[in-house]
Structures are given as C-alpha cells and as structure tokens.
Amino acid sequence: VPSPFAAEAHACLQAIQLGIHLGLESVIIEGDSMTTIKKCSSENPDKSVIGAIIRDIHRQKEHFQRAVFQYTPKSANLLAHTLAYESLKKGEEFYLDGHLPYLVRRVLEMRRQRNPD
Structure with a gap:
C-alpha cells in the first residue's frame, strides 16, 4: 500500500470484507482519516487516487x-493506529482474532511505560 491515506482506505475495505465473511448484518467501521471516512x-x-478502493467499499x-x-x-x-503503523512498516497484514499480535503488544507496552496514566 503506497501511502497512509491508501492504507486507511484499504483497511476499511478489509473491514467490510471481514464483516461479509463473518456473516454480519451490520457494521460500524472506525477510522482516523476524516477524508477516507467521508469518502466511504x-x-x-470518487475520482481520487483511492477511488477504486472506495468503489469496492460502496459495492x-x-x-x-x-x-x-x-x-x-x-x-x-x-x-488501531499501532496496527496500521506496524503493518505499513513491516509490509504485513495483522488481524485481531481474539488476541493481539506479539509485535503490537510489545509496542503498546513500550508506549505505556513511556506515558503512564
């Protein structure tokens, strides 16, 4: 995925596809890109660089x-931010299926230690 903007759109598409796969009747998909959420x-x-992904989402x-x-x-x-960041950095996809990937748990723990509540 070439950019964070495209990654956010692709994440929305994957969320839609996961909802279909799970047989859900309704979904609420959250994202931190206001532009992508508005387009979805x-x-x-949509005629932007993510237009094809947005069309897939709409369909x-x-x-x-x-x-x-x-x-x-x-x-x-x-x-969600940590998952997206690590996915882009490593070029890997992460799915939450009852647990967090080890890498994400480690990153979250390091951030908690730096910024305790």
Missing part, C-alpha cells in the same frame, strides 16, 4: 442492512 460514507463517485457494503463509517481520532484509538 458518501454516495458521490460491498450493500451486503449489510447497515454499514456506518465513523471518524475516530488517532489519540482515541491507539490500538
């Missing part, structure tokens, strides 16, 4: 009775 929520055609969200895209500031979702 809008019914207007696939029809599988749900309800699909909501919601902006969540990065500061409010450290886990």
